[in-house]
Amino acid sequence: DAKTTQPNSMESNEEEPVHLPCNHSTISGTDYIHWYRQLPSQGPEYVIHGLTSNVNNRMASLAIAEDRKSSTLILHRATLRDAAVYYCILRDVRGYNAGNMLTFGGGTRLMVKP
Amino acid sequence: SAVISQKPSRDICQRGTSLTIQCQVDSQVTMMFWYRQQPGQSLTLIATANQGSEATYESGFVIDKFPISRPNLTFSTLTVSNMSPEDSSIYLCSVERSYNEQFFGPGTRLTVL
Numbered sequence: 001d002a003k004t005t006q007p008n009s010m011e012s013n014e015e016e017p018v019h020l021p022c023n024h025s026t027i028s029g030t031d032y033i034h035w036y037r038q039l040p041s042q043g044p045e046y047v048i049h050g051l052t053s054n055v056n057n058r059m060a061s062l063a064i065a066e067d068r069k070s071s072t073l074i075l076h077r078a079t080l081r082d083a084a085v086y087y088c089i090l091r092d093v094r095g096y097n098a099g100n101m102l103t104f105g106g107g108t109r110l111m112v113k114p
Numbered sequence: 115s116a117v118i119s120q121k122p123s124r125d126i127c128q129r130g131t132s133l134t135i136q137c138q139v140d141s142q143v144t145m146m147f148w149y150r151q152q153p154g155q156s157l158t159l160i161a162t163a164n165q166g167s168e169a170t171y172e173s174g175f176v177i178d179k180f181p182i183s184r185p186n187l188t189f190s191t192l193t194v195s196n197m198s199p200e201d202s203s204i205y206l207c208s209v210e211r212s213y214n215e216q217f218f219g220p221g222t223r224l225t226v227l
Contacts, residue, residue: 032214043118043206043218044157087156101147101172102208102216104157 004088009109012078020073020108022088027068030093034102035062035073037084044087044104047073051093083112116140116209118219126225127197134193135222137207142187148180151204151221160205163190197226 005023012018024033035047048055048062050071055062061074075082087107117140127133137146148160161169161182169182183191194201204221211217 034214036216041221043208043221044216045218046215049214101159101162103159106156 116217124223143209
């Protein structure tokens with residue numbers, strides 16, 4: 001799986017939008033962009049994924065650059081519960097069937113201030 | 115979604131002993147995965163467990179140290195053998211329902227004295 005680069009930490013104020021960046025300049029055409037987050041003392045949970053187009057779900061939005069070399073996870077209104085480590089992961093569309101596992105990098109620790 | 119439980123949730127063990135961690139899923143899944151999360155670190159994949167076949171281990175992990183069982187489609191165990199303080203970590207199991215979403219258990223926090 002291709003490598004991603006994320007800031008180690010970010011801070012946000014409660015009820016403000018948060019933009020979490022991720023660089024993946026070596027992304028291949030068959031790589032999906034996945035985001036997971038890990039709340040304190042919990043296992044990671046899926047947030048969102050995309051391939052080329054921007055994506056929205058109930059948790060967040062994913063904005064993907066036109067050249068796909070970077071993406072941004074957008075939390076529209078941060079809450080205290082959103083404080084977590086956010087992982088940006090590239091995953092071949094064929095998944096484990098092609099021997100491609102979910103590979104976690106360092107992630108971004110998001111701190112939300114009340 | 116998938117509901118995954120792990121037992122024990124935490125344990126404190128003596129050096130040289132072994133601990134078996136159980137992972138139970140609420141529905142049948144083909145692939146189960148075991149991860150290790152060392153203190154302050156990200157997750158590292160230990161092995162992939164497919165029902166009816168031997169587990170596939172990632173580089174740096176061996177079967178003698180981390181034997182895995184997968185007796186059916188809803189259950190797996192990971193044993194941490196001959197433990198040392200360096201094995202103190204959180205161990206997590208996960209399952210994948212599609213290529214796009216993996217579900218994780220709550221983890222087992224292991225401390226080795």
